[in-house]
Amino acid sequence: METRAHHVLIGAFAIGAFLLALAFVLWMSKSGHDSQFADYDIVFSEAVTGLSTGGLVQYNGIKVGEVRELHLATDDPRKVIARVRLDAAAPVRQDTRAKLGMQGVTGLSFIQLSGGAPGSPPLLPTPEHPVPVIPSEESALSKLLASGSDIVVTANDILLRMNEMLSAENVDRVAATLKHIDQLSGALADQRGDIGIAIRQLAEATSTLKKTLATVDSMANTTNTLVREDVRKLLQTADTALASVDRMADSAGLLVEDNRAAIGAFSNQGLRQIGPTVLELRETLRSLKQLSDKLGASDSLLLGRDQPKEFQPR
Secondary structure (H helix, E strand, O other), rough: OOHHHHHHHHHHHHHHHHHHHHHHHHHHHHHHHOOOOEEHHHHOOOOOOOOOOOOOOEOOOEEEEEEEEEEEEEOOOEEEEEEEEEEEOOOOOOOEEEEEEEEEOOOOOOEEOOOOOOOOOOOOOOOOOOOOOEEOOOOHHHHHHOOOHHHHHHHHHHHHHHHHOOHHHHHHHHHHHHHHHHHHHHHHHOOOOHHHHHHHHHHHHHHHHHHHHHHHHHHHHHHHHHHHHHHHHHHHHHHHHHHHHHHHHHHHHHHHOOEEEHHHHHHHHHHHHHHHHHHHHHHHHHHHHHHHHHHHHHHHHOOOOOOOOOOOOO
């Protein structure tokens, strides 16, 4: 009995040691496995339709992890928290952003990470957030769905306008317009000879106009040259004449200054003497005129010219 009891104890001890060794190995493997990955939380403020547990997580198009858990935020049910497990070597930094993407036409969604400037510090756990939180951005799909109502309204408006444009009345007008264009094309084809002549005449008129403009330009250049030269000569002549006038004025001024005394004497004495002399000259001329009249009368009597008729009373 004692021998059998020792065998039971030895067997139990061996089994316990094996289980401890297995647990240690599993713990070491789990610890090593956990050291190769890091968990992050991504908070979305939009619906995560198509995203599920095990969903793909990419960083600039490269797979770096998967979605481990999805749940609503306890403080705000409008937000969705996605816990992802990423490769520890993934460069998740403080400016890294996450958004939803669509995998082709399958309808499945995935998480796309972007950003992470080289100078930005890595995103690490904090006392407030033991699991680091990666901010999210609104996805293109969400923007499209948000603006879907506006797109539908716009499309409906476009269809209504197209319906109005393609009404029977407008179709008739378009047909009439095409008919008129066809008639105009036929008329132009019939008049292509006259049009060719008109084009040649226009070319000849253009050539003549160019020659005329060249002639006018040449005349303008010649006129400008003549005007510049003649005006220069005229200005020079005017300057010379003004200089001569200035010299004459200066000479007259000097002459007056030099003969001021004689001019004063003439003004005081000569003018008083001229007055009586002029009076005497006037009396002399009057006497001469009277003498001339008498001589004219005497000449008529002596020569018998036109004798006066004797007055015969009736």
